[in-house]
Amino acid sequence: MTTIFDAPEEFATTALAGFAALYSRFIRPVKGGVVRSTAVPEGKVAVVVGGGSGHYPAFAGYVGPGLADAAVAGDVFASPSTAAVARVCRQAHRGGGILLGFGNYAGDVLNFGVAAERLRAEGIDVRIVPVTDDVASASVETPAKRRGIAGDLVVFKVAGAAAEAGLSLDEVERIARHANARTVSFGVAFGGCTLPGAGQPLFTVPAGQMALGLGIHGEPGIREEAIVSSSELAKLLTEKLLSERPEGTKRVGAVLNGLGSTKYEELFVLWTAVAKQLADAGLEVVAPEAGEFVTSLDMQGCSLSLIWLDEELETHWTAACDSPVLRRGATIATTPATDVLVNEDGPSSYPEATEEGKRGGACIADLFGAIAGLLREAEEELGRIDARAGDGDHGQGMYRGATAAFDAAKAASAAGAGTASVLAAAGDAWADRAGGTSGAIWGLLLRAWSGSLNDNAAPQAADVVKGARQGLDSVSRLGGAKPGDKTLVDALVPFVETLEASTAAGKPMATAWADAAEAAKTAADATASLTPKLGRARPLAEKSLGHPDAGAISLAMIAGCVARKLG
Numbered sequence: 001m002t003t004i005f006d007a008p009e010e011f012a013t014t015a016l017a018g019f020a021a022l023y024s025r026f027i028r029p030v031k032g033g034v035v036r037s038t039a040v041p042e043g044k045v046a047v048v049v050g051g052g053s054g055h056y057p058a059f060a061g062y063v064g065p066g067l068a069d070a071a072v073a074g075d076v077f078a079s080p081s082t083a084a085v086a087r088v089c090r091q092a093h094r095g096g097g098i099l100l101g102f103g104n105y106a107g108d109v110l111n112f113g114v115a116a117e118r119l120r121a122e123g124i125d126v127r128i129v130p131v132t133d134d135v136a137s138a139s140v141e142t143p144a145k146r147r148g149i150a151g152d153l154v155v156f157k158v159a160g161a162a163a164e165a166g167l168s169l170d171e172v173e174r175i176a177r178h179a180n181a182r183t184v185s186f187g188v189a190f191g192g193c194t195l196p197g198a199g200q201p202l203f204t205v206p207a208g209q210m211a212l213g214l215g216i217h218g219e220p221g222i223r224e225e226a227i228v229s230s231s232e233l234a235k236l237l238t239e240k241l242l243s244e245r246p247e248g249t250k251r252v253g254a255v256l257n258g259l260g261s262t263k264y265e266e267l268f269v270l271w272t273a274v275a276k277q278l279a280d281a282g283l284e285v286v287a288p289e290a291g292e293f294v295t296s297l298d299m300q301g302c303s304l305s306l307i308w309l310d311e312e313l314e315t316h317w318t319a320a321c322d323s324p325v326l327r328r329g330a331t332i333a334t335t336p337a338t339d340v341l342v343n344e345d346g347p348s349s350y351p352e353a354t355e356e357g358k359r360g361g362a363c364i365a366d367l368f369g370a371i372a373g374l375l376r377e378a379e380e381e382l383g384r385i386d387a388r389a390g391d392g393d394h395g396q397g398m399y400r401g402a403t404a405a406f407d408a409a410k411a412a413s414a415a416g417a418g419t420a421s422v423l424a425a426a427g428d429a430w431a432d433r434a435g436g437t438s439g440a441i442w443g444l445l446l447r448a449w450s451g452s453l454n455d456n457a458a459p460q461a462a463d464v465v466k467g468a469r470q471g472l473d474s475v476s477r478l479g480g481a482k483p484g485d486k487t488l489v490d491a492l493v494p495f496v497e498t499l500e501a502s503t504a505a506g507k508p509m510a511t512a513w514a515d516a517a518e519a520a521k522t523a524a525d526a527t528a529s530l531t532p533k534l535g536r537a538r539p540l541a542e543k544s545l546g547h548p549d550a551g552a553i554s555l556a557m558i559a560g561c562v563a564r565k566l567g
Contacts, residue, residue, distance in 0.1 A: 052074040054297045081433070099127050143181070186240045211224050494523045
């Protein structure tokens with residue numbers, strides 16, 4: 001289990017600080033991530049990668065000449081927030097545009113995508129390449145639904161080399177997409193992983209068994225089989241990947257990846273058998289790697305990634321690089337960076353508000369205090385629900401987000417902010433601190449809701465109802481979920497529709513909200529009969545059946561908490 005830490009909620013932040021202190025030859029810390037500590041030519045394409053913490057050396061260990069220019073780090077197993085992605089990208093940009101690379105997970109897609117929209121609005125050309133190498137998570141006919149696992153290293157290595165060679169953003173994007181399309185991975189686990197501070201692993205594997213097709217966020221495998229010999233395991237891994245070999249391919253790059261608790265010697269033993277399988281298939285292996293490249297805290301297991309090489313891909317796969325985790329070829333000459341990193345977090349200012357608006361803001365802050373208290377008590381329960389087919393971090397993320405939202409709302413109210421500004425500040429803080437899918441969704445929801453309110457008035461019933469609809473529309477548009485997908489939206493839709501109907505019937509806001517909260521709870525409980533269509537739980541749909549969706553349950557809990565305060 002994960003044993004060494006002080007405060008579990010500070011594990012990721014502290015780990016990143018220690019990494020930055022140890023590897024200052026390669027990187028400099030910025031809020032939410034790291035950037036190169038060496039000078040980068042003006043006009044170069046910036047390759048910025050990222051995702052949740054708990055996967056070291058992904059993603060900060062990839063930063064250095066010939067590889068990435070910067071990495072964004074979220075909390076453990078949680079996507080970095082939109083604000084963090086945008087902040088790190090601004091520090092890394094050198095005028096040549098930005099390529100954003102990340103694993104294909106709902107939270108990362110949402111947060112990196114919204115950050116890209118913000119940066120484009122600022123005049124920065126940003127391209128996005130989600131890595132989709134995990135063959136266990138979707139069929140060959142639907143590659144866009146596949147997760148990103150250890151193929152991250154492969155795709156980022158190729159993209160980084162293309163950018164280091166001075167190619168244009170169009171070319172770097174094209175080559176990165178080509179590398180992603182020709183990279184496949186498959187993994188097995190012998191034991192689960194444990195979040196810092198948790199008393200038990202996110203999943204367990206029965207003695208003598210191994211889980212096939214695992215995720216890297218504590219998601220269990222898609223099925224379990226008896227543990228086999230090294231030779232049989234090599235055959236299992238390679239046959240699954242060789243079934244997708246492009247016709248005529250003769251050369252292949254390979255990464256044999258340990259997931260956190262598998263010894264290097266075990267990987268070396270396995271590699272001898274993997275190499276034989278690839279040779280027997282008529283493939284020449286080019287620049288293979290074995291070690292820890294994309295881990296899952298203390299998970300015991302391994303994965304095999306292959307990239308089907310052509311001349312262009314081989315050039316970039318074998319090109320020189322120098323980073324904490326991967327070094328190849330001749331040393332790349334560098335000089336120390338001289339630019340000044342900017343701290344964007346100055347004191348906040350808010351539009352002037354009337355006394356009535358300030359009272360409305362104070363009321364909003366008080367509600368977030370109650371919500372934070374509720375989620376503190378529900379953290380463990382929500383984590384258990386989420387772990388049924390996810391990574392088990394939902395309760396932790398929701399509590400972090402609500403606490404940050406409460407602190408921001410208090411600070412905004414104390415600074416004289418009105419109703420709308422306090423809610424907007426709370427939404428931004430929730431998204432920035434919670435990270436992950438839930439952080440992005442709640443940030444969108446609260447930000448959109450604030451748009452219907454007024455800094456010069458207390459919340460009015462019509463404005464509250466209008467804001468609820470705006471929030472739902474924003475979440476549906478950017479998140480892509482719809483009723484029946486087994487997400488927060490399954491509870492949010494009936495909440496909003498009931499709130500609209502009850503207020504239209506002339507009921508006072510407290511009663512209408514209570515009706516809406518009850519509708520949300522009923523709908524959230526009913527998600528137990530659904531199978532997930534989106535997110536990390538989708539590949540494990542059957543394991544989720546019979547258990548409600550954590551996001552829907554937490555939304556219903558919050559709605560009920562607010563109903564009690566209003567009552």
